[in-house]
Amino acid sequence: MPYVESSVRTRQAVAAARAVMMREGITRLTMRAVANEADIPLGTLQYVFPNKLGLLHAVISDVVDEIADVLRDSADIDSGLGNAIGNGLRNFWSVLVIDHRDLQLLQLELVTYALRTPGLEDLPRWQYERYCQVVEDWCRRAAARADETAAVPYDQLARVLVAGIDGLIVQHVIAPDSDRASADVEALIRMITDLASVRSAG
Known part of the structure; x- marks a missing residue:
């Protein structure tokens, strides 16, 4: 997999989290759902955002x-x-x-x-x-x-x-x-x- 800068991954994750929440609501937000939406490995997402709290703060x-x-x-x-x-x-x-x-x-x-x-x-x-x-x-x-x-x-x-x-x-x-x-x-x-x-x- 080609290297992608952390700032790019951050934008991808935030956009994906917004898409998931706008479609399904905040209670359905999971790290796996965001990784799937962004089409990135779950481990990569967790490297950028170690927990959902940090991701929500960014969103x-x-x-x-x-x-x-x-x-x-x-x-x-x-x-x-x-x-x-x-x-x-x-x-x-x-x-x-x-x-x-x-x-x-x-x-x-x-x-x-x-x-x-x-x-x-x-x-x-x-x-x-x-x-x-x-x-x-x-x-x-x-x-x-x-x-x-x-x-x-x-x-x-x-x-x-x-x-x-x-x-x-x-x-x-x-x-x-x-x-x-x-x-x-x-x-x-x-x-x-x-x-x-x-x-x-x-």
Whole structure:
């Protein structure tokens, strides 16, 4: 068998674990199932990830990176805070929620599983702190570029925005309805924009 760098094997294993969990759920995840999915020997997988805990840690980090990257790239920060909020939420929903029910279900499963698993229980807090920090950053940057300010602290604005979109995702995962979800996203945008009460910094 040709030599494959450890970093490549890591990516293969994480992708395979995600595929298994998205298809079968986290309770069906085994090291053997991941090795079969990745088409690599079990011993090779166990060399890269000696136990399932380490693999799950890597999967959670990978999912968080993906979602944080989409959040980071979603907002138009050159047209003011109100537009950043609106475009950010719409773009995030279209890129990572519509037609991605399995990914969002996986994220929900990983959060609850990690909270109940010794060694992983701190990951959900890091996960949501990261999401909120990304949103806070683009809110701050959008407001600064337009010489605007918000009526509430940016960290609070970010937490409420993330909580709102998270709640809509849960409802969409439970009972998918694209028209209803689109209307609800627009309602959330209005609520967050009203909370921000954007005004001139001058």
